[in-house]
Amino acid sequence: MIELIKPILPEMILFFGACLVLLLDVFQKFVDHLMNLSSVLLVLCIVAIVLGVPDGVYYHNLCVISMFTGLFKIALLTLALFQFLATSFLMDKYALNKNEHSVMVLFLIVGACVMVSANHLMLLYVGMEIQALAAYTLVVMQRKSEYSAEAGVKYFILGSLASVLYLLGASYLYGAYNTLYLHEIITAIKAGSTLGGLGSILVVSAFLFKVGLFPFHQWVPDVYQGAPTPSTSIISTLSKVTAVAVVLKLICGLFYDNKSLDTRWIFSAIAILSMIVGAVVPIVQTHMKRFLGYSSIGHAGFMLMGIVNIHVVGVSSIIAYVLIYSLTLMMTLICLMSLKDKREPDEERNDLELSKLGGLSQVRPKHAFMLAVCFLSMAGMPPLIGFFPKLLILQYIINQGQMLLTVFAIITTVISLFYYLKIIKLMYIDMPTKQSIGISVNVNMRLLWVFIPAVIIQLLGCYIPILQTIYVQYVTPAAETLIIGTNEKIYS
Amino acid sequence: MIDPFHINILSILVFVIAAMGILISMNNLIKVFLCIELMFLAVSINFIAYAYAAHNIDGHVFTVFLLTVAAAESAVGLGILVFYFRRRSVISVADATVLKG
Numbered sequence: 001m002i003e004l005i006k007p008i009l010p011e012m013i014l015f016f017g018a019c020l021v022l023l024l025d026v027f028q029k030f031v032d033h034l035m036n037l038s039s040v041l042l043v044l045c046i047v048a049i050v051l052g053v054p055d056g057v058y059y060h061n062l063c064v065i066s067m068f069t070g071l072f073k074i075a076l077l078t079l080a081l082f083q084f085l086a087t088s089f090l091m092d093k094y095a096l097n098k099n100e101h102s103v104m105v106l107f108l109i110v111g112a113c114v115m116v117s118a119n120h121l122m123l124l125y126v127g128m129e130i131q132a133l134a135a136y137t138l139v140v141m142q143r144k145s146e147y148s149a150e151a152g153v154k155y156f157i158l159g160s161l162a163s164v165l166y167l168l169g170a171s172y173l174y175g176a177y178n179t180l181y182l183h184e185i186i187t188a189i190k191a192g193s194t195l196g197g198l199g200s201i202l203v204v205s206a207f208l209f210k211v212g213l214f215p216f217h218q219w220v221p222d223v224y225q226g227a228p229t230p231s232t233s234i235i236s237t238l239s240k241v242t243a244v245a246v247v248l249k250l251i252c253g254l255f256y257d258n259k260s261l262d263t264r265w266i267f268s269a270i271a272i273l274s275m276i277v278g279a280v281v282p283i284v285q286t287h288m289k290r291f292l293g294y295s296s297i298g299h300a301g302f303m304l305m306g307i308v309n310i311h312v313v314g315v316s317s318i319i320a321y322v323l324i325y326s327l328t329l330m331m332t333l334i335c336l337m338s339l340k341d342k343r344e345p346d347e348e349r350n351d352l353e354l355s356k357l358g359g360l361s362q363v364r365p366k367h368a369f370m371l372a373v374c375f376l377s378m379a380g381m382p383p384l385i386g387f388f389p390k391l392l393i394l395q396y397i398i399n400q401g402q403m404l405l406t407v408f409a410i411i412t413t414v415i416s417l418f419y420y421l422k423i424i425k426l427m428y429i430d431m432p433t434k435q436s437i438g439i440s441v442n443v444n445m446r447l448l449w450v451f452i453p454a455v456i457i458q459l460l461g462c463y464i465p466i467l468q469t470i471y472v473q474y475v476t477p478a479a480e481t482l483i484i485g486t487n488e489k490i491y492s
Numbered sequence: 493m494i495d496p497f498h499i500n501i502l503s504i505l506v507f508v509i510a511a512m513g514i515l516i517s518m519n520n521l522i523k524v525f526l527c528i529e530l531m532f533l534a535v536s537i538n539f540i541a542y543a544y545a546a547h548n549i550d551g552h553v554f555t556v557f558l559l560t561v562a563a564a565e566s567a568v569g570l571g572i573l574v575f576y577f578r579r580r581s582v583i584s585v586a587d588a589t590v591l592k593g
Binding site: 163170 | 514521542573575
């Protein structure tokens, strides 16, 4: 019996654990400890993945376990764990039920894990819907806020349209090749057919929506702004990491070595336009989370450059980029969360106006320092960790001779440095005003337990050898499982 | 003789009608949800046609899953709709203009 469920043991732990948390939530006695229970579940799940089954395919080719899926699942769980540890004592400020919140996060991770290891279009769809429904619920969790309601409606409508696009694409792929298994489609698609090409583009574009790339980016700033900040931090990191994993899996499978379908110009155009949106629009933003939403579009565009020519180096630099960027973004949002004071939920919109960060360094020096480190890291300043993946991607596209992309990447990075520095100037040079946030907050000292590891992680960029070791030992093999002869090796 | 290609055209027609429906019924969220359901059904027709033509069971199974998941999705959607109506006292998407910039 245990052998039978061993490949999906992590998902089982999460699913039944989430049900247990939901059940125990009705007993007054347990209410305060359930966030800790969820954290324990996440740790158990990481252990189950590390000690799990050997790489291969399970359940009649439905489910793949490989270096790639293991890396992404552990990254997802670690990010969620970080969030739980950091926010368990911040949730009361948000008029959120923290246990319902953690249940939804657990369900979201179940969906994400299913998506990452799915090898069947139907399984991929079910995973995507589990993840998306949990995400919609997270957005509307703040019951008193009309911003939350509006963001929820927008996210739901656009998200359903994305899943319809995916289904249409899947139906064309099914019609062209009469199979729903990804590895069979990948083998068959090399021959080329119009229906199959159309299907694969539709399927990939549904996930480009989830990442928030240019033609499908409209939902990103609205949802980031409207959702309560704890949910924003989950959606902007966990959902994005999953979507990037699936995009990598699909693009490497469907478009690698595919003579009949040249997608390079499409992806170049999407990358360039996303980077332009992410560079120009944030300059005029006045709300912190909206600003982060627009800048994340730019980061997604930067990532996409690594896959214009499909190659192991590009894929592994994308993996490094998405993991490091999500971690930095989560740190930024946790920092902003801890600055919130207890007011009516609807005032939250004004709570995070950029102008209210003025003079933060004099009111809350630790927070200001942390935010400054995160922003510089996102901009890609050398001593910090965010520089490393940017360097990898730029190096890769220069080696590939993509000069147009390189020029746009460098220009947009410089512009983005400008607006990140503008916020740092606001925090360090401007004087605090009466409206500045953080004046009335009692910061819980347990936050230091988050800040110190966060700064250490950010400063890892000073010590390149350790990053290099991680990159060579874990990230590159993960990328290799996607590209080099995976099909022949695993499925034979 | 009807082959999958003809059904494909039917499904595209239904799909386009649903898409137009979303565009012209922006003043009513319920209509938008109905149109999204119609899109799911258009895709199901496609799956069934291909499965029938290829004598392959996978497409039929996918359709069953698709309908189930679509039902769950509309349950969540209606929940969000009720929440939105309580906060804003309208169900029009065109009025959703609090978040902008």
